Amino acid sequence: MRFTPWAALCGMLLLTQQALGQQDFVQSDGHKCGMLGDAHSDPEKALNPLKNRFDPPADDDIDGDVSLAAILSPGDDLGRFDDHKAARVAGFVINVKVGGNETCNCHATDPVDRDTHIELGLSKTAPETQRVIVEVTPRLRAKMEEQGLDWTTEGLRKAIKGKWIEVSGWLLFDTAHINEAENTNPGGDGNWRATCWEVHPITSLKVLAGPPAEMAELHPATMAAFQKAQAKQVQRDPQKAAAIRKRNQEILSKFANDELDKDHP
Numbered sequence: 001m002r003f004t005p006w007a008a009l010c011g012m013l014l015l016t017q018q019a020l021g022q023q024d025f026v027q028s029d030g031h032k033c034g035m036l037g038d039a040h041s042d043p044e045k046a047l048n049p050l051k052n053r054f055d056p057p058a059d060d061d062i063d064g065d066v067s068l069a070a071i072l073s074p075g076d077d078l079g080r081f082d083d084h085k086a087a088r089v090a091g092f093v094i095n096v097k098v099g100g101n102e103t104c105n106c107h108a109t110d111p112v113d114r115d116t117h118i119e120l121g122l123s124k125t126a127p128e129t130q131r132v133i134v135e136v137t138p139r140l141r142a143k144m145e146e147q148g149l150d151w152t153t154e155g156l157r158k159a160i161k162g163k164w165i166e167v168s169g170w171l172l173f174d175t176a177h178i179n180e181a182e183n184t185n186p187g188g189d190g191n192w193r194a195t196c197w198e199v200h201p202i203t204s205l206k207v208l209a210g211p212p213a214e215m216a217e218l219h220p221a222t223m224a225a226f227q228k229a230q231a232k233q234v235q236r237d238p239q240k241a242a243a244i245r246k247r248n249q250e251i252l253s254k255f256a257n258d259e260l261d262k263d264h265p
Contacts, residue, residue, distance in 0.1 A: 033105060033108070037102070063171070071197050076183060092120065096160065118134045118136070164210055171197065175196060175251055
């Protein structure tokens with residue numbers, strides 16, 4: 001049979017439609033949420049496909065220099081890592097909770113269609129500003145369900161809260177929280193996380209018997225001293241402090257208002 005250019009074009013269009021269809025996630029109410037979610041702004045449209053990645057990273061995608069300690073290290077970390085690379089990190093699970101109504105999930109309200117926030121620390125008593133957020137997404141939750149694994153928020157809370165775990169997944173700098181993270185807003189009153197860097201989505205997870213042998217548990221007071229020193233260094237330099245505020249505001253001004261709703265339940 002002769003394969004005409006028109007037939008080839010039709011075939012390409014069909015393959016494209018099939019690929020896009022595979023990227024749509026059917027939520028519990030039947031709504032299809034694509035890789036962009038319901039983002040409006042350019043920065044959110046750039047972030048959401050990264051949040052909604054569903055293929056696990058290959059071994060050569062893993063950045064071996066990334067650890068929980070490296071992520072938590074004080075200092076401005078906007079360009080510290082590469083969000084097209086992946087990481088494998090271990091930490092203590094301080095909290096597990098449902099994420100907010102976010103654009104990446106088309107503002108879904110059912111917990112099964114929302115992300116799960118897992119808060120990791122280097123110690124069992126690390127405060128919020130010494131925690132890294134790693135996230136399970138609805139797409140990965142559905143994939144794990146097919147394998148007989150319960151990655152619902154409640155299931156994960158029962159299985160991992162109060163334990164040491166190791167997670168693998170894609171690195172992501174969640175820019176919308178740049179004024180809520182200690183590393184990019186040092187000493188800020190509204191900070192509720194250490195950094196905007198996340199492992200998001202998590203593609204694999206395992207419970208550990210305890211902290212890895214090479215990983216010393218860090219007392220929160222020690223970490224707090226480093227963070228306080230970093231904040232004071234910025235405060236002593238008015239020009240630097242003003243530059244940070246200006247940069248953060250310029251970044252946030254590019255998002256739509258509903259994209260900046262706190263996902264900090």
